Amino acid sequence: MTETVSGKTAKAGAGLKLERIFSTEGVHPYDELTWERRDVVQTNWKTGVTVFEQRGVEYPDFWSVNASTIVTTKYFRGAVGTDAREWSLKQLIDRIVKTYTKAGVDHGYFASAADAEVFEHELTWLLVHQYFSFNSPVWFNVGTPSPQQVSACFILSVDDSMDSILNWYKEEGFIFKGGSGAGLNLSRIRSSKELLSSGGTASGPVSFMRGADASAGTIKSGGATRRAAKMVVLDVDHPDIEEFVMTKAREEDKIRALRDAGFDMDLGGADITSVQYQNANNSVRVNDAFMRAVEDGTEFGLRSRGTGEVIETVDARDLFRKISQAAWECADPGLQYDDTINDWHTNPETGRITASNPCSEYMSLDNSSCNLASLNLLKFLKDDDTFDAELFAKAVEFIITAMDISICFADFPTEAIGQTTVDYRQLGIGYANLGALLMAMGLGYDSDGGRAMAATITSLMTGTSYKRSAELAGIVGPYNGYARNAEAHKRVMRKHQAANDTVRTLGIADRQVHQLATQAWADVQEIGAANGFRNAQASVLAPTGTIGFMMDCDTTGIEPDFSLVKFKKLVGGGSMQIVNQTIPRALRKLGYVDEQVEAIVAYIAEHGHVIDAPSLKTEHYEVFDTAMGARALAPMGHVRMMAAAQPFLSGAISKTVNLPESATVEEIEDIYLQSWKLGLKATAVYRDNCKVGQPLATGKGDNKGEDSNASAAAVVTEAEPKVIEKIVYAPTRNRLPKSRIARTTSFTVGGAEGYMTSGAHEDGSLGEIFLKLGKQGSTLAGVMDAFSIAISIGLQYGVPLETFVSKYTNQRFEPAGLTDDADIRMAQSVMDYVFRRLALDYLPFETREGLGIYSADERQRYLETGSYEPVPETGNNAGELIEIDLAPVAETASVVETVEAPDAEEVAVAKPAPATAHTSAELLEQITGTAVDSPLCFTCGTKMRPAGSCYVCEGCGSTSGCS
Template sequence: MTPSAHTSEQAMAPVAAAPCAPLPASFLAPQALSQAVLKSKYLQPGELTAGDVFDRVAKAIASIEAPDQQAHFEAVFRLHLAAGAIGAGRIMASAGTGMAVTLANCFVQPVGDCLGGRDEGGYPGIHDALAQAAETLRRGGGVGYDFSRIRPQGARINGTGLNASGPCRFIDAFDKSCLALQSMGARRGAQMAVLRCDHPDVLAFIAAKQTPGRWSSFNVSVGITDAFMQAVEHDQMWDLVHRVSPRDLRPPAGLAASLATGPYVRGDGLWVYKTLPARTLWSAISHAAHHSAEPGLLFLDTIDRDNNLRAIETIEATNPCGEQPLPSYGGCVLGPIVLPRFVRNAFGQGGAAAFDTRAFAQAVRWQVRALDNVLDITAWPLPQQASEARAKRRIGIGFTGLGDTLVMLGLRYDQPQGRKMARTIAQTMRDHAYTASVALAKERGTYPLFDADVCLAPGTFASRLSPALRASVRKHGLRNSHLLSIAPTGSVSLAFADNTSTGIEPVFDWSYTRHFHAADGHRHRFEAQDHAWRIYQSLGSSALRLPSAFVTALQIRPEHHIAMVAAVQPFVDGAISKTLNLSAHTSADDIGALFMQAWREGLKGLTIFRPNRVHKAVLQPPIQPSRSSGD
């Protein structure tokens, strides 16, 4: 069945049948690491198995259905979870517990250019933003921020005679607040700091995490514009600007004359603090990423062009792992689907290996309803977040286990056939998610801000849907403004999917050592095995000579990692969390070239990881099976 097979009006009717039945219970013994993660992160008092978690979550998700339908939908959602369409970590840990925590993993919160109250643009001052962030982190959410509105170091502060300290000093305060919450027993907080590529303090921001221990609760990314990338390509000069003037209007000391024309007001009303070659800034980004694996990049114009709501909202940051670009106070509930559950005849045992597109499509449709329900049962940390969620009803259906799925189908992750299969899976997910959201809009109503002309404007994600589906969107609307997001899914893949490869990533290795910090504070060492490899071994195959589809992350050329994301991104209206694992021998210039490739191929962002003396590999392979001659 092709991904476009369900675009008729009949296919857009509400789904009435139960989801696909789960596969027969696995004959593989549970892995110790998976059991430890399940126990530490997801089992609640009285629960002993993953099935107990499914019972609790299904009951919670069904609780907003009509009273006479709740028992039916509870049974449907229970089958849905067992079949591989699960919730993200917050949902699986907390739904149905009665705890006042959020079921959303992703948030973005605004930070204004003042200490208290609101700045000229209506953004909350730093003290208020810090308090709001603390509440969101305390309730279990991860938060991203764009700190670019904060005036740079040395800028004028009206009426005080003082110089501004700049955004980096305030990021220190957000980091300390998060660490203080952890010391009081709160869940480990995750934050994302973004600064635009034209902010006068961007060089200090880029260098900050080269200091060991600084901003330890933060990932950091530079917000990159097309104009900057074009300036890099053409070796042009680049202005660092802000709306607030410098206190000292003399040329900055120590800068070469060619780099310092002195602060002045540009034609657009912004103050130019400094002008430098774009490639100088690009080199600083590449070398910092080479040294400390940060910053990552967010391609802001690519994100904006694709946004179904670009006419009515501005996106300047993402959640901490980068899979969900969000506006101010935006939040999103996530739900990955375990792709290996839909592989039939893995490794050609019993027939030709195939991906069950029909069953997967049905799971996607049910996932839309499940996550739409989650929006109404979650506790939102802030009233602004609740209002934003109600107005747009963002959800993030994704997948996990792509790497293992391709291995089980006999397809290499780094070859065109593997990317073609990934594209088919992603297109199926897109088409059936939007189909189901149309059906849900007919049943429950559209999201309040739905406007067909806005959503389907030329260039938006929705404008690339099939003609039949676009016509249905225009006629009936959508229940959810955004529907798709591919997250890292680390712990849920361990706990509920037998250590399948995570998200869009290839397999790290087939057998490796992993250290795990349990809830009791102890650090445990586990020997973990990849799910696809365990299946292969269970079939009586030799583990010492693997077929060519068994290719690991570090055996894949970096450009092929990027090509995989480029194949899938056109079918994901959110974003894709992707860390490009590089060898220790990768140079800073190589990293710059890879960042440039990512922008040219339409990625919305990219992060790299290169082991070094400061950042060592988390996972360590204890064995190395020999490769087949096909590799």
């Protein structure tokens, strides 16, 4: 459906008069840039087969290879290899900008043709310079023969009737087909504890969730650009709330059982479709009454959907504990805070806000949609490392104007959604790169200064957006639903202004931003009182997954920096590990000279963190805290940052609070409770390694979040030097002879081919391995070489093979699946296969039995006789090995050194180990990088990274949900 502007005709000369800010008079934005041709080629990471190829594409020279690859593969339209295929970024941007400009002219937005040209040039300049980006559906659809859907976020509704429920399935399917996501609240559906008019018992909403989940999974499998993304919400007073809370936790138990039985239960695995509820995020909609009952420890009533009467009471704290326990087990459900959400609702006379989009940032009326755009904050950092608030505000004015224009020509998946969107014109301007901006300014993410800067920028963004919305209302009229909601809308504007007045600035940088924000909110009140507002909603903070990479952002949405070291794609293929480029700028801002900066950056490149970096002051550590790694942010640091920004957003924030695997249920309870008290609209959590559907988890047992100086001091105190009575031997390297017995094994794991060569000592014990996987010179081949060296050195220094086997078997990551080895039919990863094979080749039966590793003959013997009776060994244990138990070394951080006493008797003394001592497993982790609790990309196999409550691939831009 396509809108006309309510039949209004703009008065002559009444349109916007626009000032040229970014572009240059008389020069097209493209002509200011140096353009170059590139080849974009993508290959299947398993088979090496080329899956995409377009050569000679045109981009500005400052666009990264990553950005140009993602845009070419995802956003260029037309069949590859035909004349209809777009081949230049100019064509893509022109397709969007010219469509917006024409619609603005047709609908009376501009005072003159000259103003329309300024709008076109300014929007082009902002896009080509990566200052902002529209959401993905705009790039997919605008200016093409396809329906011109511009919205990424949808909210549906469902009533307590079979017609409505089946219609829900259909509408959701159409939205998924277009690559977007939807959410809805199921609380109108009668519970399984209520009767039907026929006398039978209702099925309840959870039963209908099964059908919707299966539908979403089927459509996802049909070849959409990304997984189906959906949100399912249930009110806390629904009689089926406990069943809803436990749905995904119970399914996670099933996933674990199936995994242990040998099924492929990884995210995207062949067997994961046998479990339910995996295509949705679940959220409980809690109200203030319930949260107060949790605080007071009182009972809470569950109410009939038909009559509203209480049909059951529960202990509020017990239910709250079950919610938190389920989230601890599987990350679902999150919480949405109903009274807070609706207290900031501009349209309560039309209806309550009952649900959100899949990532929880868009919260508005049922059957509505929102189009998004995000600014790259780092682009507005001036040379003196202060934020250019004036330039930022000017950019917001152009962008919010364009976003509103898009509703004039947009198409929608259903008539009801189209009508609501046209009548209320919900927009979702936001930003990315906050984490990088704060670091560059020398501000810690979890600091008062960092939060003050984030709050003032967010306030300025939303204040400027509503100011422009009020100006547009004076030109093309307020939104159709404004009249009936005018008082409520103005009340929310006053709430935003009051929140702005409470922000405590800490320095000149945020004070300058705050002054402009204060003036913007004053203008909102004045202009809005005269004209009304063009848009019911203006701002949200979305995950900015794919478009964040399009803008070459280091961080997405409101997220902190993910890690201090990242991978950069290179021209011609391959990638290299680099230190984030924001770090040198931050160090110079903090007063470090070039020599110190160089040394600190080199240290970060080697260690991945700043702890003990040369010349770096400990009070500056917080500036470089990240979401993962040795100085990971505390969970409440994420919550406090969201709380700083939330009062200045029309909608909410897409963000997940990351928790370590050691986090407790009580900690999750506290996060949910504090989020409510701090005024958040929604909260989601993720505890590391809580789900099976992930290839790796963060390393366990390492010194995360502690300074090694402090740790070493504690160790030295405990490990006082003393003489050990019995003779022990220092770790010495037992090298293999020049000529040794070796065996080479070819293998296939999940379609990936490799070779393993293992060399043995004269006594038959394993002494070295060599792994060949991937092409020579590739990153994978290099990692395998380094891994082989680390394991071989560990073996030669006396680390028992069984230690490596116990550590590396059952590790889960791609490639995984069927093998061509009769003894090991299924492997969860290459590492899992390699060490099972080594165990079978070099460990005695008694040791393997304790590890649960058997040959095919032994398993068959067990089926026939009930015993694994060992197959006779063939020399693996011909000699007796002296095994050094390294556990005491690890526990006391000391090493054993042999010294010669004056009486020529050999004794051993213990001395503190240097702070850099590592186990072989830790060395491997340094080589391969910190493991991240994220899925692999369905398209290219690259490890994805979190973006809000979704995941995004840095290799090809595919996302697990929102744009």
